[in-house]
Amino acid sequence: MHPAATIDTNRFGAEAINLKNAQVQKLVMILLGIMATVLVIPVVMIVITLIQRGGPAISWAFLTTFPSNGMTAGGIFPALLGTVWLVAISLLASVPLGVAAAIYLSEYAPQDHWLTRVINLATINLAGVPSIVHALFGLGAFVAFFHLGTSILAASLTLAVMTLPVVIVASWESLQSVPQAFREACWNMGATRWQTIWHVVLPNALTGILTGIILQVSRAAGETAPIMFTGAAFFLPHLPSGVMDQTMALALHLFTISTQVPGVPDEIPFGVALVLFGIVLVVNTFSIWLRMYLRSKKKW
Amino acid sequence: MSSTTLSVSKISVRNLTIRYGSFTALSDVSLEIPPNQVFGIIGPANSGKTSFLNAINRMDMMRSNMQVTGSVHFNGVDVRSWRNVYALRSKIGVVFPLPVGLPLSIYDNVALSPRLRGLTDKTQIDEIVERSLRRAALWDEVKDRLTSLGSLLSGGQQQRLTIARALSQDPEVLMLDEFSIAVDPVTTMRIEDVLKELKQQMTVILVTNLVQQANRLADQTAFFLDGRCVEVGETRALFDGQVRDQRTNDYIEGRFG
Numbered sequence: 001m002h003p004a005a006t007i008d009t010n011r012f013g014a015e016a017i018n019l020k021n022a023q024v025q026k027l028v029m030i031l032l033g034i035m036a037t038v039l040v041i042p043v044v045m046i047v048i049t050l051i052q053r054g055g056p057a058i059s060w061a062f063l064t065t066f067p068s069n070g071m072t073a074g075g076i077f078p079a080l081l082g083t084v085w086l087v088a089i090s091l092l093a094s095v096p097l098g099v100a101a102a103i104y105l106s107e108y109a110p111q112d113h114w115l116t117r118v119i120n121l122a123t124i125n126l127a128g129v130p131s132i133v134h135a136l137f138g139l140g141a142f143v144a145f146f147h148l149g150t151s152i153l154a155a156s157l158t159l160a161v162m163t164l165p166v167v168i169v170a171s172w173e174s175l176q177s178v179p180q181a182f183r184e185a186c187w188n189m190g191a192t193r194w195q196t197i198w199h200v201v202l203p204n205a206l207t208g209i210l211t212g213i214i215l216q217v218s219r220a221a222g223e224t225a226p227i228m229f230t231g232a233a234f235f236l237p238h239l240p241s242g243v244m245d246q247t248m249a250l251a252l253h254l255f256t257i258s259t260q261v262p263g264v265p266d267e268i269p270f271g272v273a274l275v276l277f278g279i280v281l282v283v284n285t286f287s288i289w290l291r292m293y294l295r296s297k298k299k300w
Numbered sequence: 301m302s303s304t305t306l307s308v309s310k311i312s313v314r315n316l317t318i319r320y321g322s323f324t325a326l327s328d329v330s331l332e333i334p335p336n337q338v339f340g341i342i343g344p345a346n347s348g349k350t351s352f353l354n355a356i357n358r359m360d361m362m363r364s365n366m367q368v369t370g371s372v373h374f375n376g377v378d379v380r381s382w383r384n385v386y387a388l389r390s391k392i393g394v395v396f397p398l399p400v401g402l403p404l405s406i407y408d409n410v411a412l413s414p415r416l417r418g419l420t421d422k423t424q425i426d427e428i429v430e431r432s433l434r435r436a437a438l439w440d441e442v443k444d445r446l447t448s449l450g451s452l453l454s455g456g457q458q459q460r461l462t463i464a465r466a467l468s469q470d471p472e473v474l475m476l477d478e479f480s481i482a483v484d485p486v487t488t489m490r491i492e493d494v495l496k497e498l499k500q501q502m503t504v505i506l507v508t509n510l511v512q513q514a515n516r517l518a519d520q521t522a523f524f525l526d527g528r529c530v531e532v533g534e535t536r537a538l539f540d541g542q543v544r545d546q547r548t549n550d551y552i553e554g555r556f557g
């Protein structure tokens with residue numbers, strides 16, 4: 001080594017490398033920027049189309065009245081209400097079950113046991129099953145086997161089966177992200193597993209669990225296949241009187257009036273799509289806001 | 301013989317062997333830990349010190365691959381015959397190598413253990429929190445911001461917070477596992493002073509990576525090496541070179557580590 005001299009050349013060498021790195025860095029940034037922009041284009045175009053063509057249909061009456069003239073005019077009230085019911089009941093079933101299952105899998109089940117691994121794997125795969133498969137399962141299980149008939153209950157439970165694995169996976173991941181050291185500290189001071197979960201693990205996993213659940217709202221609201229055979233009807237002249245009745249639903253209504261009914265003015269299906277899109281947008285925005293809010297209060 | 305030794309020892313360990321699967325982390329350790337002393341454990345990394353502590357408060361129950369044979373008696377009772385293992389653990393405070401500030405306020409960190417035991421009276425909890433923080437030499441630094449997050453404290457303060465948390469259990473035994481690894485020297489000295497005070501009221505087991513820390517604090521010291529307890533003796537004697545095994549001397553003198 002030649003002390004002083006090398007240090008100087010190295011310094012210049014390093015600068016040269018830095019310059020090249022800076023150029024690569026710029027290039028990568030531009031490329032990634034272009035890709036991100038490309039991604040935004042379809043979304044923006046969809047929004048513009050929906051607003052341009054569906055906007056004129058939207059009014060208070062559109063949201064609060066029944067369809068009329070063989071669904072070629074009027075509003076979407078029963079479908080809107082039906083979607084709210086279906087989503088609410090499905091979450092009522094899938095959330096407690098899913099969170100409980102996730103707590104068991106993450107906190108109680110022996111982690112290196114083959115059965116735990118099989119259940120984890122099954123859950124992850126179930127989350128990726130196409131919704132039409134859930135639909136057929138719901139038809140067989142709830143409509144036929146449990147004699148629920150085609151009803152709000154059967155359709156909601158089918159949606160619950162569809163959302164359950166995702167609720168489990170999302171909750172499991174948030175539970176796993178809580179540092180093991182927290183649990184160890186609690187156990188060592190004489191806390192039971194449940195005390196540890198209740199006082200330390202759950203409060204710190206709540207953000208992730210909630211976002212996971214909220215994202216399922218828009219998924220359940222948007223699906224057509226799982227409800228089509230199990231409890232959603234093309235058209236009903238009355239509101240359902242209970243969970244054993246059938247109901248209309250937004251997603252199916254959109255499908256019906258765009259493909260099955262002739263002579264529907266264009267703005268109505270676009271209006272329905274706009275409402276559906278609006279629901280998804282509101283729910284997702286809320287979930288992002290909630291995540292940011294809770295994360296700003298994150299404690300480690 | 302056993303009944304007499306059991307009654308003088310706070311913790312009495314017989315033929316303790318700890319395995320993880322087929323790997324033996326600690327084999328055939330027998331030693332007596334008398335009450336109101338600082339019992340030091342020294343030894344290089346992976347010699348089985350942490351596993352030893354885990355066997356005392358039955359943390360093997362929480363680790364599926366950890367098997368313990370032999371016996372540990374606490375106050376003369378086999379820890380495996382304690383019906384309520386949570387009560388056993390609450391009598392033994394533990395301090396980890398890296399401070400674990402739970403994501404709670406300073407107050408709630410210290411109040412957690414009394415609350416878990418079912419205490420709800422605010423004035424009583426206040427009292428425990430203040431006393432624990434005082435004993436851990438942290439009260440003066442945090443008394444004006446008890447509601448701010450424990451994890452925002454400095455490393456040294458957090459370690460004293462975990463000591464305060466352990467003390468809030470009103471433990472009979474305090475086990476410290478290499479507590480000074482992430483702590484500055486000044487704080488280390490303050491904590492050492494705290495420990496000298498504490499041993500009046502409780503038994504302290506001090507696992508340490510600093511040989512001189514054992515020399516300063518421990519009444520007796522055990523030397524662990526490769527999963528065996530090579531030597532146990534009066535700290536003074538060991539550091540004066542009165543050792544049965546030459547390796548003890550070599551380790552103390554810093555010839556390996």
Ligand SMILES: Nc1ncnc2c1ncn2[C@@H]1O[C@H](COP(=O)(O)OP(=O)(O)O)[C@@H](O)[C@H]1O
Binds near residue numbers: 320325347348350351
């Ligand atoms: N949960 C575990 N599973 C498998 N091996 C472990 C586990 N915990 C510790 N060991 C092993 O046991 C040996 C002793 O570890 P430990 O008791 O942590 O030693 P020390 O605290 O003296 O560094 C090490 O070789 C370590 O790898």
Ligand SMILES: [Mg+2]
Binds near residue numbers: 349350351477
């Ligand atoms: Mg260790």
